[in-house]
Amino acid sequence: MEKFDRRYIFLAILLLVLVPLLFPLGLPIRVSHEVQSAYDAVARVPDGSKVYFAADYDPATMPELHPMALAALDQLFSKNCKVIGACLWPACPPLLEDAFRRIGEERYGKKYGVDFVNLGYKPGNEVAIVSVGRSIRATFPTDFYGTPIDSIEVMKGVDSITGLAILVNISAGYPGTKEWVQQVQSRYHIELVAGCTAVSTPEYYPYFQSGQLVGLIGGMAGAAEYEKLVKRPGTASRGMDAQSLGHLALIAFIVLGNVVYFTSKKKTP
Amino acid sequence: MKKEIPLLITAIFGSFMIVDYFVPHPAVSLVGETLQQWAIIVISFSYVLGVANIARINGQKISKRSKDWPFAVPLLIGLAFMLGAGIFGGIGEGTLFNDFFLYAYTPMSGTMFSLLAFFIASAAFRSFRVRTVEAGLLAAAAIIVMLGRVPVGAEIWDKLPAVSDWINNVPQMAAKRAIMIGASLGAISTGLKVILGLERNYLGGE
């Protein structure tokens, strides 16, 4: 088994992902229960109300999470919600900035400071989270660009997170959805919709079943389903054909690997 | 002095975080908020310390010409450039700092992890062996969930996404909940031992 050159496998994977990107198969995307609940939870938020958008991800997880952030902001801005965005991951503020520009400004013509604000990054993980729960103003005295909070219109009258309509969290790991559930969701009484990488999705199903999460958007598949609900197919939907072939390849490798293993086991003592 | 004061600080800060949860008194809440603001500042300094450490280790690597020392040069250049561009040039959109974040940091970080798609495939072929009942259950659940989550699964059998959803929401959820309860008992007991000073390795070891 050792002499087998695994670079053939690498080549196979590259082709299986490349081909559907060039020639899309266009397989239909079906919406799962957890993603539908997320969409419905955001839809229930009264139009024009203020919401907290906790963006906790980084470039490495962009392919899964950035489409989710764009789709969620699309739904929020289509309801004229005022979005207060902040990050607990150091590499996230520029990504949030990009999402606000493409959806807020370019698509819905929203104005910075009036309809949305980017509060930038704070370290402290759980400490920052519970501190935001108690008082957003104390935790973020200025926004990402250094402007004091008091002079930002959308922040007027905003202090504890309890006063906001919903908390949408896009989470790549630690700190993320688990810490928001543990430190803020029930302690400060706010509904929590979570979008996360496929890797961490299985761990959050207990929170979804218990109602601590009112919606769970898992991985690129979740993002593609959400894009379908928001009727804005983006990079997630485009990637799903490649995911289909990728997964089929993985299953084939597992089955083949075992067949080879068990047949060769009989020959060698 | 060397151990007693840090242990006292740990006990005070730790127990206060607990009191702050149970006592809704405004005075307690104010003190709690202050301590949390202080913690955010100290944690921020610990990041700066971590980076200072990276700079020190790689500086020594170059001065002592140890293994792979030439590669420490681009490391220090990258560090100095981003630090200087960020602090003096600002970090918002349109700055040099933001450019190099989006077009140097992002591609390297994203590509580094995308290598895993290749590694997981070769690992699946070369080391995913179903030798026991347990491994068989794992493989079966993996295959069903993999197919159920992607569009092609529904093409193979239209009930597959529903079966995959059921596995995720019921048996898988129950087992993860058991792990979660076990882990929470571990975390709570460790937190208690740290606050009471029974667990001191973070002092000795550091």
Added chain:
Amino acid sequence: MLPAPFLNTMAALLTLAVFSFLYKDNPFYKVAEYLFVGVAAGYIVALEYHNVIVPNLWRPLVGGDLKLLVPFVLGVLLFSRFTTNFGWLSRWAIGLMVGTFSGLAIIGFAQGDLVAQVQANMVPLKTQTLLGTFSNWVIFIGLLSSLAYFFFSKEHKGALGATAKLGIWFLMVSFGASYGFTVMSRFSLLIGRLLFLLVDWPASFGFHWLH
């Protein structure tokens, strides 16, 4: 703001340098790897400066909030680790951080993971629908048998042994699901990078060949 074609080409070259590791570990990959560690380190400190040290510490401190001298001094003490004999001074700051996190962990895990999850598993064992009842039984048995597997004060024999065996089977199904989800995550990353090379890079030269 540097011109887009230059920036995108730099990004594409760095992407290819990292991908070259698949063929063989080589100097291009090593340069990209070490450059990445350096850029990430410089990035974090610049961000800490702009998003914490200035707004949360320097501005209020200068504005008269002298309480902030305490975290400032503790933070500076952290750097005593670089000295040979004053390293213990850094333990004060470490004590503060470890204490705060321990306190928050106890509360977070107790109410978010322990009590809430125990309550959520008190499911009625008979519901209107057959599937509902069956699912609730599976949740009920699944949790109890998985917990039995993590029981260490008694030998896994007899009834406890059988329950623990059922528990490990439930755990294996959950690991299988995690394996499947992880595959999706890893492929998403690769798809993201290929989309960059196929679409964004040529687009920066004004060449939009893929819809």
Added chain:
Amino acid sequence: MRSTKAIVLFSASFLLLACGLVLTAAAQESAPAPTVPSEGPVRWFDLQRLNIAIVVAVFFILVLVFIRQAAKGASFFIRKIAGLDAIEEAIGRATEMGKPVLYVPGIDDVNNIQTIYSMVILGNVAKLVARYETPLIVPVCRAFVVPLAEETVKQGYLDAGHPEAYNPNNIRYLSDEQFAFTAGVDGIMLREKPAANLFLGSFFAESLVLAETGFSTGAIQIAGTANIHQLPFFVVACDYTLIGEEFFAATAYLSREAKLVGTLRGSDWMKIILIAAIVTGAVLETFGVTAFTRWFTVQ
């Protein structure tokens, strides 16, 4: 004598649980259940969080009592951890074949509790290996962990009575960067062909790469980590895997340290109480009685 004390303890904690039920039910009935902590008269205790306070208090009592008993010399039974037998077996096979043993203590730093617990198992492995002069290679990913690992292995060889067999340059600091470290360990596996690979500690995305290369060299592999998301990759490629809490229990089993044994015992007792609560709640729910379940509501 010990069992009566346990029964007294158990009933005391259940009594606490019961009276908590009455207290909160009374409190909830009288005060309207405010969704937002009401301004009202300044209360010194948030009665809606009494259930959390009681559950945490009960667990604290259990853990502290058992730690004190363990410290006073009470010996508590801990079931045999199959993973530990597998480690001894793997070392035995490595010595037969005269090949080295590879031990990777995770890639995290000393502030992660799993790295500290991994040192306990490493010390034990060093003791086993010392008797047979089988080389023990320990690649390390964090600078701070190097002195810890050196100290642990040296102590292991000393305890086995073979201090001279300890070889310091087998404790190898490879790199701080995740994938550079992984490439380094793969290199050791392919070049020095250890017959037993032990991966015990905090691992992340590199786990599947290590396990794959190790599998291809035909070595016996035993892994253990509390990072749940990495367990699937270890389970499919390794001969035995210590799952989450089992990894912690293994350190308690080996070290017999009062803190670890006491906590383990306290956690087991708490699991009994929680299972009893879940069964009670589920049965009552089946018959439509929701008061007991509502007591556990988190406000």
